Amino acid sequence: MARVLNAALGVLIALALGALIMLAQGYDPLASYAALFQFSLGSPYALATTFKNAVPLVLTGLSAAIAFASGPVNLGQPGQLLMGALAATIAGLYLDLPPLVMIPTLALLAMAAGALWSGLAALLRQAFGMSEFIVTLMLNIVADYFTLWAITYPFKDAAAYSPMTPPIATSGWLPEFGDWNSAVFWMLAATALMWFLLARTRPGYEWRIGGQNSLFARLGGCPVDRNFILVMLLTGALAGLAGGLLIMGGPHRFLRGLGANYAWDGVMIAIVANNSLPGVLAYGLFFAAIQTGALGMELITAVPSEIVLVLQGALVLVIVASREALHQLADRLAARRQAQRRAKQAPFLESVEQP
Amino acid sequence: MSTQRAEAQVADRSVQLAPPLIQMQGIVKVYPPNVLALDDATVSFADGEIHALVGENGAGKSTLMKVLYGLVHHDRGEIRYRGRPVRFRSPGEAIAAGIGMVHQEILLINEYTVWENIVLGAEPVDRLGRIDRKRARGEVQAIIDRFHFALDPDAIVADISVAARQKVEILKLLYRDVSVLILDEPTAVLTPQEIPQLFAELRELRNEGHTILFISHRLEEVLELAERVTVLRKGRVVATLPAAQTTRSELAALMVGREVLFSSRRTPQAPGDVVFAVEGLRYEDEHGRVRLKDVHLQVRAGELVGVAGVEGNGQLELVNAITGLLQPTAGTLRVAGVDLTHAPILERRRYIAYVPQDRGRMGGSLAASVVENAIMTHHRLNPRLTRWKGLLLDRKAAHRFTDALAQRFNVSMPARAAPLRALSGGNQQKVILGRELLLECPFILLDQPTRGLDVGSIEYVHDQMLAMRRAGRGLLMISANLEEIFLLADRIVVLHRGEIVADLPVEQATVEQIGRYMLEGKA
Numbered sequence: 066m067a068r069v070l071n072a073a074l075g076v077l078i079a080l081a082l083g084a085l086i087m088l089a090q091g092y093d094p095l096a097s098y099a100a101l102f103q104f105s106l107g108s109p110y111a112l113a114t115t116f117k118n119a120v121p122l123v124l125t126g127l128s129a130a131i132a133f134a135s136g137p138v139n140l141g142q143p144g145q146l147l148m149g150a151l152a153a154t155i156a157g158l159y160l161d162l163p164p165l166v167m168i169p170t171l172a173l174l175a176m177a178a179g180a181l182w183s184g185l186a187a188l189l190r191q192a193f194g195m196s197e198f199i200v201t202l203m204l205n206i207v208a209d210y211f212t213l214w215a216i217t218y219p220f221k222d223a224a225a226y227s228p229m230t231p232p233i234a235t236s237g238w239l240p241e242f243g244d245w246n247s248a249v250f251w252m253l254a255a256t257a258l259m260w261f262l263l264a265r266t267r268p269g270y271e272w273r274i275g276g277q278n279s280l281f282a283r284l285g286g287c288p289v290d291r292n293f294i295l296v297m298l299l300t301g302a303l304a305g306l307a308g309g310l311l312i313m314g315g316p317h318r319f320l321r322g323l324g325a326n327y328a329w330d331g332v333m334i335a336i337v338a339n340n341s342l343p344g345v346l347a348y349g350l351f352f353a354a355i356q357t358g359a360l361g362m363e364l365i366t367a368v369p370s371e372i373v374l375v376l377q378g379a380l381v382l383v384i385v386a387s388r389e390a391l392h393q394l395a396d397r398l399a400a401r402r403q404a405q406r407r408a409k410q411a412p413f414l415e416s417v418e419q420p
Numbered sequence: 421m422s423t424q425r426a427e428a429q430v431a432d433r434s435v436q437l438a439p440p441l442i443q444m445q446g447i448v449k450v451y452p453p454n455v456l457a458l459d460d461a462t463v464s465f466a467d468g469e470i471h472a473l474v475g476e477n478g479a480g481k482s483t484l485m486k487v488l489y490g491l492v493h494h495d496r497g498e499i500r501y502r503g504r505p506v507r508f509r510s511p512g513e514a515i516a517a518g519i520g521m522v523h524q525e526i527l528l529i530n531e532y533t534v535w536e537n538i539v540l541g542a543e544p545v546d547r548l549g550r551i552d553r554k555r556a557r558g559e560v561q562a563i564i565d566r567f568h569f570a571l572d573p574d575a576i577v578a579d580i581s582v583a584a585r586q587k588v589e590i591l592k593l594l595y596r597d598v599s600v601l602i603l604d605e606p607t608a609v610l611t612p613q614e615i616p617q618l619f620a621e622l623r624e625l626r627n628e629g630h631t632i633l634f635i636s637h638r639l640e641e642v643l644e645l646a647e648r649v650t651v652l653r654k655g656r657v658v659a660t661l662p663a664a665q666t667t668r669s670e671l672a673a674l675m676v677g678r679e680v681l682f683s684s685r686r687t688p689q690a691p692g693d694v695v696f697a698v699e700g701l702r703y704e705d706e707h708g709r710v711r712l713k714d715v716h717l718q719v720r721a722g723e724l725v726g727v728a729g730v731e732g733n734g735q736l737e738l739v740n741a742i743t744g745l746l747q748p749t750a751g752t753l754r755v756a757g758v759d760l761t762h763a764p765i766l767e768r769r770r771y772i773a774y775v776p777q778d779r780g781r782m783g784g785s786l787a788a789s790v791v792e793n794a795i796m797t798h799h800r801l802n803p804r805l806t807r808w809k810g811l812l813l814d815r816k817a818a819h820r821f822t823d824a825l826a827q828r829f830n831v832s833m834p835a836r837a838a839p840l841r842a843l844s845g846g847n848q849q850k851v852i853l854g855r856e857l858l859l860e861c862p863f864i865l866l867d868q869p870t871r872g873l874d875v876g877s878i879e880y881v882h883d884q885m886l887a888m889r890r891a892g893r894g895l896l897m898i899s900a901n902l903e904e905i906f907l908l909a910d911r912i913v914v915l916h917r918g919e920i921v922a923d924l925p926v927e928q929a930t931v932e933q934i935g936r937y938m939l940e941g942k943a
Contacts, residue, residue: 266812267799274792278785284743284774285796286766396452403450404495 068344071391075337075384076351082379087368097366104361105354111361113244117314119353120252121146121324124307125331126338126345127259128300134263134340135272135296136279141186141201142304142328144208145179149305151212152178153312154319155220157233167236172251172309179305180298182208187297191290197297216319228321239314248314253346255303260342272296304328333377337384352377440464440500441631442488442519442600447497449483449655454845457483458494459655465600470622470632472642472663475652476675476900478871481635484652485602488633489521490514520593521602526585528577534584535560535573538591563594567624570617583614587621594625601625603634607641619645637730639668639939651675672935676902686886686908692721695894696863701751703737703918711737712748713918719863719894724885726909726926727898730938734918735898739776739867742896744768756862769797773856777868777898779845783852786841790833793840794822794855801859829854830880846877853884864888866897870904882908902931916941 084094105115125142132139153175162170186200217228224231239247263269275282275289283289307327312319330352338344355377359370442465449458458480465471473481486492488499490508499506501517508514511521528537539556546552560573569587577585586606593601603622607615622632622645636642642649643663650660651674659674701715712734719725729735740746742753744765752761755771776782784793795818799805805817822836829850833843840848849869856864866885870878885908889895899905905912905926912929914922914937922929922937933943 265815267806267810270792270799270813274785274788274796277787278781280782281785281796283765284745284776284782286769286800288766393452399454400450400452401495403454403456404448 068339068341071384071388072344072347074387075380078383079376079380082383083372083376086375087372092366092368097362097368097372100362100365101355101358103358104365105358110244111357113246113249115350115354115357116249116252117246118357119349120248120314121307121311121327122330122334122352123252123346123349124255124310125304125328126334126349127256127331127342128303128307129332129335130338130340130342130345131259131263131272131303132296132300133276133335135276135292137187137293137296137300138196138198139183139186139201139297139300140198140332141183141204141301142307142331143324144201144205145182145301145304146308146311146324146328147208147212148182148308149175149179150308150312150319150323151215152305153237153309154230154233155215157237157312157317158220158231161234161236164236164238164240167234168239168313171233171237171313172306175305175309175312176302177305179308180302182305183297183301184294187294191294212319213321216321220319222318230319232317233312235317237313238317239310246314248310251306251310255306256342256346259303263342268292268295304331307331330377333381337381339388441467441502443498443500444484444488445498445500447484447487447494447499449480449487449492449494457655458487460497461652461655461657463650463657463660465631465633466648468626468629468631469647470626470634470645472646472649473633473635473652474637474639474642474649474671474675476637478654479652479675480655481652482604483655485521485604485633485635488514489519489602491521515593515596515598518597518599519602520596520598520600522586522589522593522604522606524604526582526589528585528588530576530578532577533573534571534575534577534580534588534591537577537588538563538573538595540592542596560591560595563591567594567621567628569621581614583618586618590621599629600631600633603632605635605637607636607638615641639671642671643668669932669935686724686889686910689722689890691723691910692892694718695721695756696896697752697754698742699752699754701738701741701748701753703741703746703748705737711918712741712751715751715918715920717896717913717920717923719896721862721894722889722892723910724889724895724897724908725911725913726905727896727913727915728902728905728934728938729915731900733915733938735867735915737918738915739865739898742768742772742865743774766797766800769859769861770801771861771863773859773861773864775849775853775856775864775866775869777871779848779852780841784840784848786848787839789837789839790826790831790843790851791818791822791836793851794818794825796855797859798855825851825854825858829857829884846873846880849873849877849881853881857884857888862893864893864895866895868899868901869897870899870901878904902934905934906931914938 080098084098087094087097104111106112125146128139128142128145153171156171156174160167160170182204183201186197186204189195189200190197213228216230220230222229222231241247263273271282271287272292274285275287275292279289308324311324311327334345334348334352338348355373359373362368363370444461444463447458447461450456461480461484463484473484475481483492487494490510490513501519506517508517508519514520529540532540535557538560543551544555544559557573564571564573569591571584571587571591577588590601606618626632634646643666646663648660649663649666649671651658651671653675696719698715698717701712702710703712704710715738717725727735727738737746741748744763752759754760758771760768760771780786784796795805798821799813803810805814805821806812807814819836825831826833831843831847831850831854833847840851843851853869869885870881873881885895885897897905897908909926912922912924912926912934913920914934916937919941921941922934922943936943
């Protein structure tokens, strides 16, 4: 309940801040927001687009949230996403199977590539004690240039003028149902499955407890080292899947700059959601909505779509700050109550030592 | 000697040497959310004295000094300094008023010279705002000479000894014209040979008119250096005594607690077979220091063995070697006849129940629900808590298990799903104790099982331990509280510098004797 209140408050304050900035620059905030939500939620097509755009945000958000909740600081979602996208693309260029086999195959390969990339970091941590925090960040850069090289040289579309691959076989394209791309189904299924894994299974329980207090989990008999590797592989696979679905559901080819900031937004979403998986879905959809509506808003009201970045930033700051502030306030009130109780029990003027 | 009598005599003997420089009256400090660190503490310090603060770990010595220094803010109470009420909002304000503190950890810039570290933050500048290096170095040299500190101002801090670094910390405060120096366990980082030098320097400072307040738990040093000694216990000041008129054993008694009963609560019972045995246990840490030295220890079924010792004499290493957090350098561990020397933790937990000393760090996860804390370890060992070959948690079974635990161990909780942190300390400990006792292990390891609990909860924990003893389990309890050991144990062993220096039936032991073993390693 407090969480929903916190979220609603954060959204309102962020929108109010955005409105102030627009006012200061002479735009009409009400008309802008109307356009923003008209183009993200106002029609069945807009809504379906918002959901489709939420797919990479939510999947990388799940990846970050599961990692952070379980202990490993996997910040390699951008690289894992790119490696997943590249694996799906390459397989899609050379394989052509019936769609019912092709789509799961590409998805699995994307997940395997993401898991490989995060597994590398897990391995370096286990073998040499290297912090996964740094290694995953560094591997992002490696993945960035490796994929750029791959689409510039070996897999480049000969007919294209900028680095990109040819389109993958149509059997690997995710089917669309009216306005709705089936990537949305993958996103919802992944969220439900991950929630079940974390909340209802023994590994999920051990991961969460290990993330909260690793020493307690270890003393309780949980295999914390193995769990670390499993979580790294799983979260890498989720980010890899985000990349695969991006190819299979969208442009059907690997373009330069693919993925852009999706994965970093995912990390941000995990932080805003405080690692709650339903929270990741909700905030992922909200972020997708304002990102999707921004273009429409720019067309109608001339407010630059970058204002959405301001909204996102304000939202993150307000929600995280107010969450911490609420905690601290509650703790301080409890401490003050106890101090008052002690003072009543033993009035300090009649103290032990009298000079 | 009963401590009450000691307290009654306090007022007679506590003759003020001079009008108090600092008066702290009724100081209450609660660390959020509910740790009561100072409970109505009242003390005064005279101008130009060396005043020691002693007390057990957690008695509130450091917190009291941090309150004075403005590093921690008290919730209630009043501080008067030179007759005026003060409330420092930061250490900077305290230093400006002439009160400075040297912490246990030394905080210097290793790459800078001694004089650079000393002036850092208060550098003398010339008219152009540049640091006047010549003047700064000269001022530092003058202070070193004035107080006869043997220190080279141009030495690089990285190259000098810990004792010398501590002098730099003290000089930093003297450079800022501090007249009241607070030192938090200044001798803890020093070798025995370095201590007389520090004491001589502190006396020199006192002769120059400085007031020195120092925290220590080494009673012999306290009596050697200080003029007056204040004893804290559980956040309260229980006595302030002139050092010349007290003894180590009186101070120890005041530190440990009032009305030391020392009458056993056990009923006689013949112990059974050996359930727990370590032999030749040795542990060297990564720096090659010997932390455990040839430890032999046995616990029989139906027997409770208490481990006494000053904190830091190998208790932590012994516990970790038993639970499997550290691998001993040599020696064996057998529980119920099973060799567990190299067993993984989960395997050990079939035989060893473990109640750790730190509830929030090792005993449980404060953020997790009561249920999630209650089923730990059981979720791996009790097949009824899981389904599908252990892959799925059976939520209903977990709820039933938690309810049964709560009922049997009188846990009062807002809800099963409430986070552990929402429970009082006593109830948190009941959840942990209940979880461990329900494992039905033949051997139970308890590390300070009543630390930080209120009287009612302590009694409850003691009752449960005695019930386990009657049920024929072997219990090993590490405790910093001698009273507790005399109350419950059949046998007392004393750890001193990683060695077991005494192993006595409780009937043959006296508090004074155990105290000497703890402090000196011999009777």
